[in-house]
Amino acid sequence: MRHFTLAAALWAGLAAAAAANPDFWKHEWPKTDFSRTSVTSWTEIMSGGPPKDGIPAITGPAFIPVSEETRLDDREPVMALELPGETPRAYPVRYLIWHEIVNDEVGGVPVAVTYCPLCNSALVFDRRVDGEVLEFGVTGKLRNSDMIMYDRQTESWWQQALGLGIVGVMTGKELAVIPSWMESWAEFRARNAEGLVMDAPPWPRNYGRNPYVGYDSSFRPFLYNGEMPPHGIPALMRVVRVGNRAWTLERIARAGEIREAGVVISWRPGQASPLDQPAIGQGRDVGTIRVRDEAGRDLPHDLMFAFAFHAFFPEGEWMLGE
Template structure:
């Protein structure tokens, strides 16, 4: 793992105790959405480009909504490291608050906690240096979708308001500048062929990628269950008609690709079929975005099924998943 200091600590400011509004424009803004304890909140990626971490509490759970623009990595963590993950002899630090260290580990955001100063690799949720080295954070079920779609799925959803302030991501130097949220400092990077910090800064093609079956910046939905990791590339889901199933850590999972995102649920053991109208299983149609069964308006038959259970997962680029988990990619057939 290559760890290097790239910008000053806190030059990209995390968000503490964010405020929320009921409406937001544009409706097609990409967001990280999460529902806990009957509450639903969305965090615009357009804002997270300039802050990368939002420390919040939802449904009584302290959460960290994290985003690494270089890795396209969106993960929501519980800010309380499980006791069993702590290094031997370490005291339980309780609830942590995370900031942006200014370091990168294999081009991924390195967070730090303000309680112990330990450093954490964002895409792994593991402490890589400091008092808590070796500890891990629990991934929470979340989705990356559009604000419009998330609001349709959660009538009472609210969305993070503009945090404001200054950020290095808004600057052409290492010194923070006033944020203009309508700008996208990573558009050229995402649309270009290269990947990594060098490609973002225009310092050449960036790192090398030797795989031909998956593009380096292919969106992947990453699952780590029962000690086993599996990354499911978007194109492999699309090639299968928008739905694939797999066994991960002894768990049966079903993964959907929709126009707005990638979604993973615990599979009750249904036989999933992709049709013109969507996805069908157990005699009814299903909404891949929410995991909810759909009533049949033509026959007035109610879909008397329970909604699928969303699994803890992360969305990230293929190269970042490979950095963390090697060749643990879903293979069709």
Template structure:
């Protein structure tokens, strides 16, 4: 989700939309910040002088928008921001965004809303459904408007797959054995969704095993989360798409009924009509694993066809190749790297009123971990080479595996592993617990001190 500054400048150009009537047109702050992109040289210089004399850093969020897309004016804008804040980040938009995240006490001047809205609607007027003025009041949003970033695509520029065509495993000859897939099994309905396809779409809306679900895959934060989309009290399941916006390097998805923006990582609406609804989507288990492994254990699985209705290069290792291979992030976000690198993988569980993460590296040479979350005992089985982790409740049992992968409890009883439960010889079942893989930075940034991390 990226685009060059040059290509954005061409979008703004002469065809930019007219100023909205969201703020008094004679307000000098509004006119000054707007001059960064839409004013002549004289107006721009006068505006920057005025902001320096005014001396309040509350205009920095708006200036950041102007600097990101400001063509040849970024150096002058940066000097004003440095004067107002006393910090030196030059024209480094990335570092300025991190500074902004570190300083939530700075409340943006009200002119940020009409200015940033004008800029974003100049990219895609379809963004208007997300950016209605009444939705952008600070006390009605669950996230900071100044931290919402354009990801480089228009609304639905990353198209969701809605009830896509599926084929049998035998017909999926386009897949290589080591291709990774999202494996889902609900009520005996087994599906595989290759990451090499989902990376281009980042969302599917399906009914699996009679349950309406959506897989929200944020490529930037490495997380694919399976949400149940039927919510109590609503007549129809939600259907989701990708908005084109990011928040702290995480995609903001939207529902097609109300056009509310949702946090992909938490399954909660954050901007729009549903922001104060209290809705939190229920998670269902999903696993990432190799295609050959999934196919062997689920011979009746169905898998995505290449006939998605879109022309993309669905080859192995194509989508986001450079990003996945790099230790760097594409968009700015604060992250504590004192113990883990920002793109280390963790397995994340948010259940039972608690949140806990297990580093994928913890499963090296230790395929079973007996642990707990929120007072609930868990057993986790992981394989770092396949990026796979599954979690189950374990009751009072302590589990281990033999060298050939057989799961045994403390008494030596053999348990059967299924996608929905652990099954004892007497038929007793311990249910699967929903979780997902994620880059460390997303877990750390969204949950921080509210979550715990397995330390071995």
């Protein structure tokens, strides 16, 4: 697991600087084709501490009925996935914060539910690429503080915040993003009384506890050496990303609802930050965001930290209003 400490950051940074060379990585990644990459400098990639699969992704998770779940606090965040014609599913962040990837299948659609705590990037992807179903794991590497995933079929590396292949034979391939959102357990339960919720994985983890206490109140991101966001926006302020546009959570919460650029973004209170207090359900209220088009259909989006948006979308548009 990653521990948010200055000593760990310094150690991992020194290790990454010494090891930013694919020749060093080949003993751990013998199947990865490092000759094919979109990464311009290997120094962009750092060790997050754990080795390959040191953060164990979950495949084929177990689910229980919403009515049987008694462990989650009302304000705890869950990833909601509601595919047409299928029973809605909730993936508690108390599990995602320790495993980062859940490989699942919903109504015949193979999905990867992903969460990078260091960027607060939470995205659900379709695992099919060119007719092949991929299964994803965690490399233990970071780029711009964001998790680098890998697929077990080719051991290519994928940037989680982009759903983009960056190293190996899958370089340049993109994963389709499936609309999903993070909301409180109480919100999901109230709307989906007959829904399903992911059960606790059979791993010895302190589920419900936050290994990154106080992280989203920090001045600087963990293991990040890039530029800070423009316009005086704090590095760890949450922003809603839709395509290459970003709205600050502060602006949306103040307005309650914003209609711009063909999207409708709404906010309401009641969801705890998973990166604040030791107990995830006791985190400060950051509220729930929903992003829809003007016809009311849910849109793919991300609720990431401002520094990550600036790093991955340096030419992106900041929707600051007046």
